Amino acid sequence: MDSKLKVSIAIVLNMIIVILQIVIGLYAHSMALITDAVHNFQDVISLIIAFVAIYFMSKKPTETMTYGYLRSEVMAGFINSAFLLGAIFLIIISSIERFFKPVEVESIYVIVMGAIAFVINAFSAYLLGFHGHSHGEDHEDLNIRAAYLHLLSDAGISLGVVIGGIVIYFYGLNWVDPFISIVFSLYILRETIPVLKKSYMILMESVPSGIDVKHIKDIILENPEIYDVHDMHIWALSSKDIYLSAHVVLRNDVDIEEFDSIVLDIRKRLEAEGINHITLQPETRNFMCEYTY
Template sequence: MAHNHGHHDHHHHGSSNIKVAFFLNLGFTILEFVGGFWINSVAVMSDALHDLGDSLSLGLAWYFEKLSKKGSDRNFSYGYKRFSLLGAVVNSVILLVGSFIILSEAIPRIWNPEPVNATGMIGFAILGILVNGAAVLRLKSDDSINERVVRLHLLEDVLGWIAVLVGGIILYFFDWPILDPLLSVGITLFVLYNVVKNLRQSLKILLQGTPAHINTEEIQERILKLPEVESLHDLHIWTMDGTYHVLTLHAVVKQNITLEQTESIKRRIRELMADLSVHHVTVELEVPGYMCIHEECSNPNSD
């Protein structure tokens, strides 16, 4: 009971931190879009798009972290973890559309540069570094997967604003308006690269692909080292949301083993999977001479 209580407190703490970071980021994103139009900077607009993506990610992370506490019910036997994939896909589509809109505005400006308010650009860059830096610090002490991913995105934002700051300082001293659309194109291409990468990961999860860090051959080797296990088949591993992994398998064991021994085998198989972050393991044990057909096993020698 003590373990469960501590786990709940950690998630409540993490959810609270993500909530603060979300409102911090969203408020600043709105300010960026308004300010980007005001100072006529497509570079600021591009970073605003990046921040919008992170705001959506933060909001979804916050929402689904709360939703996942519901666990399984009659409608979703595995719980609500997989809903985060839907959020990731929607987020990616929004960023894809936004990126092409920004590029359609920035690319023509490379040939026809427009004057930019360099002072405003510098001001927004400094504010962006402070806001995103504060959000990173807010999540610094948290170690959940959600929080680590969000923290990484916010660090990318800080780097993007440093680039805008450098560009603004150069524009303040030199009349090089072409620098603004070039920065915009660079930042937007970086956003697109990450969007495409995230979409590929989401689609692989939706298609029930094997998690990238898990080697099925290694899993088989580990389990086959158990003296009672003779062979394996129907081994399948997939992930619910990129962090919660599921494994099912059929193991052929020696005959004449006791009920206590079967439970021991299952327990040891689950222990072997613990360091691979496989959270849900379903083991079907069979004895030699029985053939498994789909989910039902029958004795081929029986009438």
């Protein structure tokens, strides 16, 4: 079974969970089920992002889309995270209101639905985790691995919903439901905010986290033929594609073949730092003195 089919099956299964949990959650007056539905919806988006990454990796750039569709992964992640933040805040507010205006929870529905969600999430995680490296593509594997971990964590949340339903069923403690909802909401917030921040920074084309601009400049200057570096820009198009462009001032006159060797040397050094696309514009020291940047 190829990766696209695995992810497609997981998307369908988790979308079924989302719809059922929202409908039954509203009927059973369970905020915990609705919170789990929101987290499952986050899984659906994560799976769609993984599917998009697999699909668009095979698409080549065109005359109008010169970078291809690499940024679609980041845009989907940003929209998903922003939506989740709004949904989670609404759920937290509703859960707090439940403490002051208790509602009887139909615990048996919570237990059954939570158990179904746990089984489907666990199966989806197994599906993606089983033979996850069939194609040997690092980027594809990383996306599937991320989706796999997401589903695994959601299986844990669904199990927590089941335990909460059991407590309500035997002890009648209806406040356990909004309490579980708030705890899970805070967990989802902790997971969502870093993704939102990272995707926002990528869309703004800021220097990726973990990249020290001064250190990168020093690495380029380690080449004995480079006198100076300026107009340097570092940005990311996706979570795995980091670009660099810079003007390099040469100490001596070199021909094209010699400059190719310089570029290859710098490229090897920068790949070790996670920068996998570089563009260098050569300049002479006379040109640098004539123009100010």
